[in-house]
Amino acid sequence: MVRHRSIPGGLARSVVASAAILAAAPAFAQDSPQTTLPPVTVEPPRQQRVTAPRAPQRSAARTTRAPRVRTTPPATAPVASDLARGPALTVLTVQQAIRDIQQTPGGVALVPAEAYKNSTVANTIKDILDYVPGVFAQPKWGDDTRLSIRGSGLSRNFHLRGVQLYMDGIPINTSDGYGDFQEIDPTAYKYVAVYKGANALQFGANALGGAINFVTPTGRDPFPNGVSADLGGFGFRRLQGNVGGANGPWDGFITASTQAAEGFRDHSFGQATRISGNVGYQFSPDFETRFYLNANEVRQRIPGSVTKTSALTSPEAAAPINVINDWQRNIDTVRIANKSTIRLDNTIIDFGAFGVDRHLMHPIFQWLDYRFKDYGGFAKVTDERMIGGFRNRFVAGFNILNGTIDARQFANIGGFKGAPTSSLLQSPENYSAYAENSFYVVPNVALIAGTQYLFAVRDQRVNFSTNGDVNGRSTFSLWSPKVGAIWDVDPTWQVFGNISRSAEVPSFGESVAPNFFNPTFPNIPFFLIKPQIATTYEIGTRGRRPDFTWELAGYRANIRDELQCQYSSFGNCNVTNLDRTIHQGIEAGVGAAVFRNVFVAASAPDKIWLNLAYTFNDFRFDNDRTFGNNQLPGAPRHYLRAELLYKHPTGFYAGPNLEWVPESYYVDSANTLKTEPYALLGFKAGVDNGGTFSFYLEARNLTNKTYIASASVIDRANPASPLFEPGTGRAIYVGAKARW
Template sequence: MLPVSQRSRSLWLASAAILMPFAAFAQSSPESLPSVTVDAPHRARPVQRTARPATPQRAPRVARGQRQRAAPVVATPVAPGRPTIGPSDEARSLTAPGTAQAQREAAQAPGSVVVIPAESYRSSTPSNTIKDVLDYVPGVFAQPKWGDDTRLSIRGSSLSRNFHLRGVQLYMDGIPINTSDGYGDFQEIDPTAYRHVEVFKGANALRYGANSLGGAINFVTATGRDERPNGISIDGGSFGFRRLQFNLGGTQGNWDGYFTGSAQGADGFRDHSQGSSFRGSGNIGYRFSDDVETRFYFNANTVRQRIPGSVTRAAALTIPETAALNNITGDQQRNIDTLRLANKTTLRFDKTVVEFGAFYVNRHLMHPIFQYLDYRYNDYGGFVRATDDRVIGGFRNRFVAGVNLHNGAIDNQQFANLSGNKGALLSSSLDRAQNTTLYAENSFYVLPTVAIVAGTQFVRATRSRQDRFLSDGNQSGSTNFNLWSPKAGLLWNVTPAWQVFANVSRSAEVPSFGESSSFPAPVIPWTSIRPQRATTYEIGTRGRTPDFTWDLAAYRADIRNELLCLYSAFGNCNVTNANGTYHQGIEAALGATLLKNILTLSDTPDRLWLNLAYTFNDFRFRNDPLYGNNQLPGAPRHYLRAELLYKHPSGLYVGPNVEWVPQAYFVDSANTLKTQAYGLIGLKAGYDNGGNWSAYVEARNLGNVKYIASASIIDKATAASPLFEPGTGRAIYAGLKYRW
């Protein structure tokens, strides 16, 4: 095995070798094209549209079969001056710019930022979990456990969080989904509800004040000013999956409104995994003038979900449908009701845009597991952000600064679990978290195509607990943190179709109340857990031509006090700080036309399109006194997702896909127990020409492979450790959608 320094050198040399061919290719392709997004390659090629009218009224609808699109979004930054909403009809809202504007914002980040249009998954998959949304984003590992619950990690974030989410900050229209102490949940996310999804890896999430190793994901809903805001869809498939979804929107004078809702249910692949959900989101906007707009957001969810539980490796690979016995006898569940309200107002001046707003979230978690957890969350906060883009001394300068406030209280009660019902009270506390984030970033264009970027972020965070159940001792306490996280980067727009970027950044992650929690008592008091700090180095390139797209990045994060599972009690992980670790890897997203004009000869040819996302992970302890240079458990070393689609200009498409984990990965810090390598083959076909109707049918895991989709981790495992979540067997899904 290579020493750490040699492995790092080898990684960077390999990265440079990967980037060089694309540099040569892009120099021969200077065409102005959009910044890289996750594509919907089955879509018929959109026609070029005329410029949008200056009035805010809806543009005429194009003919059926011709999907409208925005004018090209060039990678080279536009000249500074009066900020615009964007060139496309979908971007008419000042408070909620469209996908084209999100692409422009992504193109100004000196690091990996990915924009996922809803068209890339909503019309061709069941859109059941966030895995369907994030499947083709390299560096992101998203594997469903049961129902909506998913194990999500970006660049190795939150590897040791066996429940909920830590290390990635989730937002809905820029409003936090995570609780004030940092944990996130996926049950409030409806993959059918969004216009696009933005993935900010690591410090590239500074615009949201995010300060974690993984970064941030923002789920963005449409508005009444979008093209064709109305639609209805129905999906169904294996294991009792069914869903009805609709969306309605429109404008009336200066007002616009949009609402989307869904009702979903499933019996589940495994025993005791049935669930149902009702979700709704909407917004109402009012335009005072071309330069002033306000928008009110609301979101509500009711989710009821049984939990089948983790099982041993042998059970997962032989009888994957079987639930854990304790989960059945305890009728374990995760049920949640939420209500989210927010407002955002945008003011546009000559060279400056100011955004500000406030939000409130009420969440009730009813969660019978080893105990019956009854938690009530009340989160609230506000934000203000200013973007100034002007010429200073003959040079373009773009300055962004903002303040985020996110505070909240958790009324935390735990009871004995009597077969899914409350028994005697076993613990009670009132937990409070307060977070104030200040951030600023400046991009100075030393050349019209080269920007030097520098930024910083300051986080003031406090955590306090008032123990109201003292018979087992007093666990009251408080902590506070003051953390600076600077960053610097370089962005080079080599051609309008090709960018190169590099950055170095610091990140800081404050522990949540869930760290070191254990029954009957924590191994390490939660007040003793230190924040996780990391320094990350990143280099990459992205670009697009009509027949080839790429998004490549290599990174290394040197981490101090990583929040990891180093101790365990009765198989449950207790998180504390590791001495030193590192995460490094390569992320590659490629799209390529392998053949075209196979059955047609026209300006809009048919084509054979390859879509591929590959992630290489190298996560390790660094000279740890107990674990040496062991691999960090919880994520595969290699992960490949690919599809090969034949698409016809009529809108028909068909092709196979693959999900491949060629090497098993460890599930414990001692590196004694692994998962199992697997490969899954799928097939999809459908019709979507950009018109009113679309339909799909998709088969997954055609070989009915028994595999492990995800795993919890502990410090040292045995063959009897119940850590494994079996993957779903052979399944088929179909859906039909009408939009207008």
């Protein structure tokens, strides 16, 4: 029986309150037009109204000095386009963020909210990243998603590893490295930046998959006020509202949403209430500080993994043990932070601090009651100047992410806490420092060199345990160098390449005791988990023309000691280090107007627009003693996402879309058991002209295809192995949004 619980009152009331006061807030103009080359992003289905941003007004009662007039001679002047900030110093606009990540000689992408928020249900991280090549994101149930970038975290059958998540630069992942998606609210962000692999150096690039940063608007952004409602398949419903504005040196923004869904599968009911907000103050045109608040309350049933036969013949059925013991994942989170920015003649300094309190209530094979308290700080210096007549860009900084985990486990008796089984105090620490310099040997070619140093600690103290947990402490000291180059062939076209290293430290949840630590037998491999080290070679190109955008990258990562699940029981892994593995692939993205002037021949004609993202994955063992050159399990070899939209200049759009996995992939290292290939057809239509109102209708899995969306991995599988997550059936969603 599915056990429903009402939406929690405290956060839900805040959503209603936010929506009620929207009419009182002022409107602001939109970002200025794009003038420089961006990384490839999916063109949104609307024609964005573009006006110049309005400068923040100062109160008549407050006197401030005028902005400095920089009179530095051209030989030493900074490149204004790259140091430009505003209207908020602490938060980049979409175009400023594009210019910023454009300095990266590798795979990056920026997804503006308009590319997904107004034309899809925007319910999971998959909706955000669907058209970013190299990213494989498949929802399992509720918000939980199997996310992998360039084969990261393939062995993680639960939670997330291998990709670092940030909200406004503040870590979402815990201090020992694991992450969840329940705190992600796709309705809350103005853009999402994806840094693949060691291209995430500025965040502490210690993960093969890189980093994803979710950025919320400020009160100085255009259209800070809005309200939206969404309804759809399997009982999905959501109400969202946001309000913001600026008054003199002050600005503020808050967004809140509450949603619930019955779920496609049995025992998959979930509900969530989320709030994000910030308040900024400008001491002067060159000094701003901003305070952030984020809170989440999530309650989610877990249907669990099942056998391949069950997934393909009874996709709605939950795993019996999940129903009997009422498996759940419930999270309460409060995150506070401050970020300040100082702008000097040639330099921008960003610095801040944060604290996170997270409570995980997680009845599974045992009843997990974990309290995470994470805290840290960061500082970054960006310097742009001419040196000896050559342009030079220098970036350096440090990050601190520490915490404590009060990890308590109890017997799970029908979804209720039973007798205690363990009590652990875990103390992870992470200190990273980085520096990168870009020297333009000619005006359009930059040579780039950088490095990052990470010192990490994993310390565990056992208060009580019947699970075999032991005391232990491990330390890691890791360097990650990087060299690369960027060639701006013309203002709309870049070619890039790099050789970089990433280093990934294991989390406490990588294994069951006692193999994480080496307190007694440091020379026995079973008792020693080493960091995962990857050296990646990458080359590619990206560009944007009026009717054609593209991204094409090829990479090869040679990995030592890849963290891999070699045994699974009730979702837990005994993780070991593989000897050597190879991850290589091709990432291709295209956006093109295949037809113009179909019915409208004008300066702004109608178009038939193709969006396409293709990923080729070749992940394999490298002469392994046990598995030879077998394929690594857990990711499809080919993955294609495409849509063909008719787009009218009035903002109307309509067209089909396709998700295609043409070849099954293995779920075990022995390569004995596979998933099944699938193709999903969808359709969406709506109106979004960049104005006040937008509307969408989206149909997913029109043929009601039964398929396997994601799978856990194991060393050796058999037909009875419960490793498969069935995908959802046919569903229709509708939504309407207003903004001003």
